[in-house]
Amino acid sequence: QVQFVESGGGLVQPGGSLRLSCAVSGTFITFYAMGWYRQALGKQRELVATISNGGTTNYRDSVKGRFTISRDNAKNTVTLQMNSLKPEDTAIYYCVAAADRNYWGQGTQVTVSS
Secondary structure: OOEEEEEOOEEEOOOOOEEEEEEEEOOOOOOOEEEEEEEOOOOOOEEEEEEEOOOOEEEOHHHOOOEEEEEEOOOOEEEEEEOOOOHHHOEEEEEEEEOOOEEEOOOEEEEEOO
16 A cells, blocks of 8 residues: 655745655555645645656746755655745645556645745
């Protein structure tokens, strides 16, 4: 059974930083991509950033230059460093691991507010 442990969410002031981490366990599946989506209240879930097992990254335009995604293939972990946070980054952030299908974490709340 695939299990996710997400951490690092919380409340931060505009301009601040947070670091989200996600560890996936309970499987021998090789995930060809891992990443983060987010869903703000009343909005659809949207892609934030992904990284392939070869290290190729993809970011939504609004986070480019502020967020950095990284991955440890051996440990099945993915990390999202978020800098210069804005109120519009407020959302529940979900870890995702892609193989035969997408596997989702339970989500962690990120709130950017003064």
